[in-house]
Amino acid sequence: MSAEYVDDLPYVRHFIADLSPARLRLVAALNGLVPPPEVDFDYCELGCAHGDTLAALAAACPESRFLGIDLSAAHVASAKRLARHGALENMGVLERDFADLAHEDVGEFDYIVAHGVLSWVSPEKRKALLDFAKAKLKPGGLLHVSYNAMPGWASVEPLRQLLLFGGASEGAAAGTSLERARLGLEFAQSMERAGADYFAKNPAASEMLETMAKAGLPYVVHEYLHEHWAPMYFARVAWEMAASDLHFVGGLPVYTNFRGTAVSEAQERLLAHVTDRATFESLKDFATDEFFRRDVFVRGTPPRSAATTSQFLETTTWGTVTTELPAARSVRLLHRTVSLEGPALLALFAALAARPTTLPVLAQRPELAGFGHEALRAALTRLVVAEQIVPMRAQPPPRSAAGADDLYVVPSVYNQTMLRRLSTDAPIVMASSVAGTAFPMSALEGLAIRMMTEVPATDRERWVDDLVGRSVLRIRIGDRVLEDRESQRRAILDTVEQLRPRLPKFVELGILEPVP
Numbered sequence: 001m002s003a004e005y006v007d008d009l010p011y012v013r014h015f016i017a018d019l020s021p022a023r024l025r026l027v028a029a030l031n032g033l034v035p036p037p038e039v040d041f042d043y044c045e046l047g048c049a050h051g052d053t054l055a056a057l058a059a060a061c062p063e064s065r066f067l068g069i070d071l072s073a074a075h076v077a078s079a080k081r082l083a084r085h086g087a088l089e090n091m092g093v094l095e096r097d098f099a100d101l102a103h104e105d106v107g108e109f110d111y112i113v114a115h116g117v118l119s120w121v122s123p124e125k126r127k128a129l130l131d132f133a134k135a136k137l138k139p140g141g142l143l144h145v146s147y148n149a150m151p152g153w154a155s156v157e158p159l160r161q162l163l164l165f166g167g168a169s170e171g172a173a174a175g176t177s178l179e180r181a182r183l184g185l186e187f188a189q190s191m192e193r194a195g196a197d198y199f200a201k202n203p204a205a206s207e208m209l210e211t212m213a214k215a216g217l218p219y220v221v222h223e224y225l226h227e228h229w230a231p232m233y234f235a236r237v238a239w240e241m242a243a244s245d246l247h248f249v250g251g252l253p254v255y256t257n258f259r260g261t262a263v264s265e266a267q268e269r270l271l272a273h274v275t276d277r278a279t280f281e282s283l284k285d286f287a288t289d290e291f292f293r294r295d296v297f298v299r300g301t302p303p304r305s306a307a308t309t310s311q312f313l314e315t316t317t318w319g320t321v322t323t324e325l326p327a328a329r330s331v332r333l334l335h336r337t338v339s340l341e342g343p344a345l346l347a348l349f350a351a352l353a354a355r356p357t358t359l360p361v362l363a364q365r366p367e368l369a370g371f372g373h374e375a376l377r378a379a380l381t382r383l384v385v386a387e388q389i390v391p392m393r394a395q396p397p398p399r400s401a402a403g404a405d406d407l408y409v410v411p412s413v414y415n416q417t418m419l420r421r422l423s424t425d426a427p428i429v430m431a432s433s434v435a436g437t438a439f440p441m442s443a444l445e446g447l448a449i450r451m452m453t454e455v456p457a458t459d460r461e462r463w464v465d466d467l468v469g470r471s472v473l474r475i476r477i478g479d480r481v482l483e484d485r486e487s488q489r490r491a492i493l494d495t496v497e498q499l500r501p502r503l504p505k506f507v508e509l510g511i512l513e514p515v516p
Contacts, residue, residue, distance in 0.1 A: 013050050013425060013426045013427055014052060014053075015052050015053050015427050015429045015438060016053045017437060018115075018294050019053050019113045019144060020437035021041060021043065021061065021436060022437050023437070024113075024142045024296055025142075025391070026254065026384075027249060027251065027296045028249055028250070030250065030257050030384075031250040032304030032306060033298060033304050036140060039393065040063055040064055041111065042064070042065050042067075042107055042109045042110050043057065043065065043066045043067070043110065043112075043113075044066075044067045044113070044136065045112075046098045046112065046114040046129060047069070047115070047116065048070050048075070049070060049072075050075055050426070051078065051093060052426065052427055053115070054079065054091060055079065057431075057437065058083070058088045059086055059088060059431035060431040060437055060438050061436055065090050066090060067092050067093070067094065067109075068092070068094070069093075069094050070094075070095065070096075071095070073095055076093050080093050086417045087413040099125060099132075101132060102131045102135045106136065107136070108136050108141075109137055110137075110141045111141060111142050111144070112133050112137050112141070112144075113144040114144070114145050115145075115146050116146055116147075118232065118237070119147040119148040119230055119231055119232055120226040120229055121226070122227075122228040125228070130243075130244040130246065131244065134244040134245055139299055139300045142297070142298055143297045145237070145294075145297070147231075147292070147295075148230075148232070149232065149233070149285060150233045151285065151286055152204075152231075152285070152292070156204050157231060158205070159188065159205045159208055159209065160224045160229060162184070162187065162188045162191060162198075163181070163225075164224075166187025167180035167183045167184030167187075177221045178218070182217055185212055188209055189209065189213070192209060214479075234282050234285055235278065235282045238278050238281070245299060245300060246298070248281070248297055249296040250295075251281075251296060252296070253387065254384065254385055255338070259280070261333055261336050261338065261385055262288075263287045263335055267287045267335070271283055271287075287335075313377065313380065313384075314358065315358060316391045316392075317393075318358070318359070318380065318384075318389045318392065319352055319389065319392045320388065320390070321505065321509070322505070323501065331387070331388070339382075342379065345379035345383065347371070348368065348383065349383060349388065351365065352383075356395070356434075359373075359376060360373075362376060390437075391435075391436075393435070393436040394433060394436075394510075396508040396509065396510065406452065407453070407514075408452050408503065408506075408515060409515055410511070410512060412433075412511075415430050415431055419449060419450050421446070428445075430449075430506075431511075432509040434508065439509075443473075443474070443475055444477070444492060448496045449506075451463060452499075453512070467492075469485065475488050475492075
């Protein structure tokens with residue numbers, strides 16, 4: 001392990017939806033900024049790891065350019081292999097330290113993202129990241145950073161010290177990161193079982209210990225064993241950013257951008273006198289005991305206005321990724337509940353679930369016109385806050401009937417590659433050029449999609465029998481692993497039936513096309 005990075009163990013593979021330009025543009029627009037381009041943009045991910053997020057977004061935005069930077073040779077090789085297999089000619093990867101690139105000609109970017117970097121590097125490397133963003137981000141461009149936050153980590157930070165003590169025992173200091181993580185985790189678990197008051201008085205530490213056990217040792221290594229691990233207060237991050245002409249815009253999840261949903265009613269009343277956004281963000285973190293922040297910053301000080309937000313809401317094509325609202329007709333946030341009841345909201349969602357379009361077009365429809373434009377706009381905003389609708393960057397293809405023999409094709413080479421990942425630990429992520437982002441999928445769902453794109457309906461049971469008979473499948477439903485072949489067979493066939501109502505939505509998103 002180097003002084004700065006864990007480099008003897010590859011990072012856990014995952015797709016981070018927050019890094020999509022579509023979500024970053026949404027945060028900017030909701031906070032009054034004209035967002036960077038929706039198409040034909042330049043995007044850079046610092047610390048791209050295996051490139052799972054970078055590749056998915058490159059597949060979803062084929063007319064734009066994506067660059068990943070990572071210090072690990074294993075990560076870079078993995079990302080390049082993914083780009084090659086997915087035919088992603090708009091994606092490049094560099095095996096470099098971003099600290100060396102601020103003055104090199106790697107281009108300028110509309111979006112720079114760094115997930116899980118800021119809290120895990122030294123102050124000098126953190127300064128280098130900000131120098132890179134200042135030098136390479138276009139004026140008005142967006143920087144996304146995520147980091148462990150205070151005060152949430154205040155009661156859990158000692159757990160890391162316990163891991164380090166345990167990992168340094170029995171001569172493990174000279175061993176691998178994985179071995180140190182194993183010994184450290186076992187030691188912390190032993191302390192909890194022995195009734196250590198630290199765990200009794202800090203239930204969040206016990207919860208984190210359980211999370212570690214479920215997530216696995218690679219997660220423990222990369223989350224806790226970096227030499228320069230440090231949770232940070234928002235005020236400190238914002239101050240460092242401002243010194244590099246990077247200014248706070250907003251954050252994710254979407255609801256955190258609105259006072260009426262970011263904190264409880266009592267907390268909102270208490271903080272009503274706080275008009276400065278940065279001060280409010282700092283106090284909000286105490287109100288919510290924030291553990292992990294996902295912040296968006298802008299280079300420079302472009303103008304902001306409510307009119308910009310209004311124009312974005314009016315001119316954006318909105319759509320859904322599901323066909324139904326939650327059964328409870330509400331979404332529970334950290335301290336609030338967003339109601340999804342009301343005739344205008346229900347009618348608006350139904351219209352968008354059937355076909356993405358803009359608010360002015362919806363307001364002219366006979367079945368919606370009676371609600372009035374303002375009521376529809378309020379309903380749309382509530383659906384945005386509850387993340388029940390998403391911006392679409394392209395008009396979807398026209399709705400069509402199921403393909404011949406209920407058969408479909410996968411038009412994207414990248415998505416075809418994803419469906420071959422069924423026996424690996426890598427995530428299955430389906431890119432949508434309509435939404436400009438990608439959507440994770442379980443192994444069971446991937447198998448079901450494969451069946452409906454490769455096998456006529458009359459042959460599907462035989463195909464499943466052959467698959468489970470000749471393959472070593474690792475199929476999970478929640479925390480349960482399906483070991484026997486009959487359970488696997490039944491689970492695959494059941495998933496096909498569960499997915500069938502969603503197939504028109506997959507077609508709408510450009511993930512599938514019906515066979516004529």
